[in-house]
Amino acid sequence: MDHSLVISRLGTQLREKRINRGLTQAQLANLAGLTRYKVIAVEKGILSVGMIAYARVLGALDCELAVVPAAMPTLEELGDLFE
Template structure:
């Protein structure tokens, strides 16, 4: 599985978690000790984002990363990947 799809999924999950908690990107950035720009990059699944930024974001959301077997991408995920090119 392509790493771009995996970090895109992680970013989407973090965004959904933030929204479910009722937090803005600015509020999450403050909790995580990051900038809003970093949170935007995390939620987009930008390849340049450090693992530290993901870890801080996860911790600020009282969440942790769990490794599970990858599943095949959906057609929507594939379309998004090609739109980003």
């Protein structure tokens, strides 16, 4: 599986978790000790974002990573890979 797809999925899941918690990006950034721009980059799955930023966001959302078998990419995800 393409690494950019993995990061994109993680960013999407973190965004959904933030929204479900009723937090704005600014509130999450404050909780995580990051800038709002870094939270935006995490949620977009920007490849240059360091693992520490993901760890801070996960911690602020009271979440952790779990390694699971990869699911096949959706048609939408495949389309995003070719943009």
